[in-house]
Amino acid sequence: MVAFGGNALWPDPGYPGSQEERADRFSEALFRLLQEGEGAALVHGNGPQVGMILLRIEATRDRFPPESLDVMVAETQGSIGYLLARSLRSALARRGRVQEVAAAVTQVAVDPGDPAFSRPTKPVGPCYPDDQAREIRERCGWPLMKTPRGWRRLVASPRPLQVVEMHTIADAVSHGHILIAGGGGGVPVVQEEDGSWRGVEAVVDKDLTAALMACSLKARMLAILTDVPAVFLRFGRPDQEALPRLSTAAARRLLEEREFPPGSMGPKVEAAVRYAEAMGHKALITDVEHLAGALEGRDGTWVER
Structure with missing residues (x-):
C-alpha cells in the first residue's frame, strides 16, 4: 500500500x-x-x-x-x-x-x-488578496483563513x-x-x-484513507511518500533531528504534544500508527529520492508497534 x-x-x-x-x-x-x-x-x-x-x-x-x-x-x-x-x-x-x-x-x-x-x-485552493477575500466571503459565505501569502478557503x-x-x-x-x-x-x-x-x-485526509485501505487489504507494508526524507523532531529549526525509527507509543505521545503539524506531518504519523498497531507491520515515511535508502535502512522513518 x-x-x-x-x-x-x-x-x-x-x-x-x-x-x-x-x-x-x-x-x-x-x-x-x-x-x-x-x-x-x-x-x-x-x-x-x-x-x-x-x-x-x-x-x-x-x-x-x-x-x-x-x-x-x-x-x-x-x-x-x-x-x-x-x-x-x-x-x-x-x-x-x-x-x-x-x-x-x-x-x-x-x-x-x-x-x-x-x-x-482544511485549507484548499489558491491564496486570495484581502480585497478578493472580502468579496468571496460575501458572495460564497466560505470560511477563510489568513496565511502569509493571503487568504485561503477552509473546508x-x-x-x-x-x-x-x-x-x-x-x-x-x-x-x-x-x-x-x-x-x-x-x-x-x-x-x-x-x-x-x-x-x-x-476533503478527507489521503493518508488516513490509505491506512484504512491498507488494513482492509491486510497489506504487508504501508509506505507514505511525502516531500521530506523522514519524520523530524523540531522540524525546520537548526537543531531538527531525523527519526529513523519511531514506536507507536512514542508517536502517539508526540502527536498529543502537537510535535507534528496537523496539516502536514501529523496525519502521516497518525496513519502510520493506525496501520502498525492494527496489523503489526511496519510503516515507512520518506520521499521518493530517499526510498531506496529507506528500504536498506539508511533513510526514512519506520513506524512500528
Whole structure:
C-alpha cells in the first residue's frame, strides 16, 4: 500500500510535461517496493490540482456554474489516475512485465455528524488578496483563513469510515493488479436513511484513507511518500533531528504534544500508527529520492508497534 502527496509529485501543476516527468520518476521508484506480480493499491494527493480547478472556476464563474468540492475530487482522481496508470504501464513494459494497472474513482463514507463539519480546518485552493477575500466571503459565505501569502478557503476534513468500493479494490489487488484508488482521500459521501448516497463539501485526509485501505487489504507494508526524507523532531529549526525509527507509543505521545503539524506531518504519523498497531507491520515515511535508502535502512522513518 503506497500513499503519496500531490505536492510531492507535482509542485508545479501548471506544466503538463513536469507532471508526466514526475509520474515517470514515481513509477520507477515504485518498483523498488513491489515484488513481481504482486498486487498493490496506490493513494495519491490532489491539493495542487484542486487548487487549479478552483482558479478555473473563479475565472469562468460568469459563464459556467461552479462544481461542488466532491465533484472536483472525482475530477482529479480521473486526471491523476490516468497519468499514473499510463506511466506505470510504460514502466512495466520496459521491464518486460505483464500486469494490469487501473485507476478507480473511489468514494469514502464519512459521518454527517462528524465534528469536523462544524469546525472547518482544511485549507484548499489558491491564496486570495484581502480585497478578493472580502468579496468571496460575501458572495460564497466560505470560511477563510489568513496565511502569509493571503487568504485561503477552509473546508471540513472528516475522518474516513469506509471505502465504498473496497470489495472491488481488494478483488483487483488479490489478483495481482495495481489499482490507483482513493485519490485525494476519496470522494466524501454520506449514506442517507433510505440507503442512497450524496456527496458532501469536504476533503478527507489521503493518508488516513490509505491506512484504512491498507488494513482492509491486510497489506504487508504501508509506505507514505511525502516531500521530506523522514519524520523530524523540531522540524525546520537548526537543531531538527531525523527519526529513523519511531514506536507507536512514542508517536502517539508526540502527536498529543502537537510535535507534528496537523496539516502536514501529523496525519502521516497518525496513519502510520493506525496501520502498525492494527496489523503489526511496519510503516515507512520518506520521499521518493530517499526510498531506496529507506528500504536498506539508511533513510526514512519506520513506524512500528
